Amino acid sequence: MNMKVWGLILPGGFLVAISVIMLTLYSYTLLKPNPASFAFTVTGTDLAGLAIAVIGLALIMAGAYMQD
Helix, strand or coil: CCHHHHHHHHHHHHHHHHHHHHHHHHHHHHHCCCHHHCCCCCCHHHHHHHHHHHHHHHHHHHHHHCCC
């Protein structure tokens, strides 16, 4: 493994971690007022978390593809 591989995998993992935190906080805000009245709605935060996750996973896959 060289820097070319880790240079893509590490930022990808960082982006995936950020997206997991964003989606977890978003889910918590839905349950905070009344857990019995859970209603999932797609908002900008939700879509941003999913987009960041896709970009992070693409970076991880590109880094794994560049292995020797």
